[in-house]
Amino acid sequence: MPLYEAVRLALASIRAQKLKSFFSLVGVMIGVTFLIAVVSIVQGMNVYMTDKFAGALVGVNTFHVRQRPNIMTGDVEGEQWREWSRRPRITNEDAEFLRERVTVPARMSRQGFDQLTIRWQGREAAQIQVSTTDADYFAIKNYDIAEGRAFAPQEVQVGANVVVLGFELAKKLFDGRDPLGEMISVGGLPHRVIGVVAEQGTLFGISLDKFAVVPITSPVRRLVNRPRVIDDFTIQTDDIPQMREAMDEVTALMRARRGLKPGEENNFYLETAEGALAGWEKISAILFLALPGLVAISLVVGGIVIMNIMLMSVSERTSEIGVRKALGAKRSDIMAQFVVESATLSVVGALFGIGAGLLLAMAVAAFTPLPAAVAPWSIGVGVGLGILVGMVAGIMPARQASRLDPVAAMRQE
């Protein structure tokens, strides 16, 4: 019997018993739903983490010379924390030293960070990320200026008390009014607003537009760090190979400057997007490892359900099988009929599962900050697993059916 006959037969008997078929599909459906949804979400996270998280927080072709990592996506041992804290801080002199000696063409900017309260005419925004930076910071961060301008190197030189605001912060403080030229209090110190950065959007639902940037020499610096100390020296090159070269240079220079012997660990940290993602990669690897287990459990359950349904179907249709055999169906024909029916049942379940998985992924993307991106391969895997589970589940019932004695089978009603 040709395959399409068997599939047609299977679809007809699924149609004939819609409700029963639906229940028998639920197991496979859940398994595949799971597969599609989890893969989509992990995949979405991957894209998101690489593009936005690393891009927004670390920067493209950028690395940061730091005392210790800024972005950590995994657990950190107490011992590690203590070791990080014992390290010497990065200073203005380190930055100057590197700026003079690094040969790879690069943009560089010192940075300090703190959370400060910003006020304007009785309005207040607490816990605002204030960065003290060099003028190149805006280019490194790829910030477009929506209004006004960024500060110039001259303003950094003289320690001008000027500030550039993030989009959301400007909106919150000024509520539609023109912020340019207004004096605001940054941690209690007066600064003149000279620019607003274009909207950056959100990361995991957290606004990337609640920040203020001031020259690293502005009066605020005293609130942020002790004299001469900086949190971060950022270096951005034109491409990844140059970045690697610059990192090698910086490592050598810093080791020499700090008098580290060969074999001694670096007592500074070079943070890259890749490094920041290491923790996430660990999480996604675990998710991808756990996924087959989760999917397998529901598919095994689904397979068992289908097997039972098929056994029931064989015993309900004993007389039909007898007639078919009397009319010339070979064992293999009966076998094929039930295996294909089982596989078809399971594939229909898998298709429902794919639909439900996609809806779930879309719902997650729409209603939570988690992103989702459908991986086409997961749909293929879903259908493939559906066929496999159905066939395996169908073998036993189909064998039973194929071995029925036609005379005895036909006698049964």
Next chain:
Amino acid sequence: MSASVIRLEGITREYQMGGERIRALAGIDLEIDRNEYVAIMGPSGSGKSTMMNTLGCLDTPTSGRYWLNGHEVSRMVDDDLARVRNREIGFVFQTFNLLPRASALANVELPLVYAGTSTRERRRRAEEALTRVGLGARMHHRPNELSGGQRQRVAIARALVNRPSILLADEPTGNLDSATSVEIMRVFGELQAEGQTVILVTHEPDIAEHAHRVVVLRDGRIETDRAVARPTLAAAVA
């Protein structure tokens, strides 16, 4: 190789039933020629059903030899028997045994599906067979939308569609009223007149009277094997 469609030599069939050995057929010798119209009769327990199953290649004899259309089928295994049933035998059962969810047409096409006939050829031959039994207008009805007589006609069409060597009918009128029985028996008569070999298995003497030869079984043996004094077909119908 003989001219007979069916040749049985010393056929026995024994069953094991609760430690007891039951001899359903105890040595049958029988020849049936092409285009014969034979009724196999006998009381219950005479071995009639076993005989029918053996002739229909649904069951293999314990000993003895069976040639169907020149091929020895008594030594064949499962799948070969399935092929023989498909090509050589057309079954008509007492309970019709149609697939309830399939249309008359699909039911009639079934043997051709297993014969591997192409879709178009299948459709053509099934329509032809249904038309032949007078159901040309009911091809797309399901069995539950048809009367008993019509169902049995569908079953006959299904039995004929593969152009079998023998038409094997097991109590074909057992579930039908007498008027419908007459109709169905007329169809068998016509088919036989067209050259079909017909074997009826029945316990009803008046049904057996339609045949040209009556074989009576008792205790697994042939008790009598006689030609029927031929009443004309017209007389039987009237």
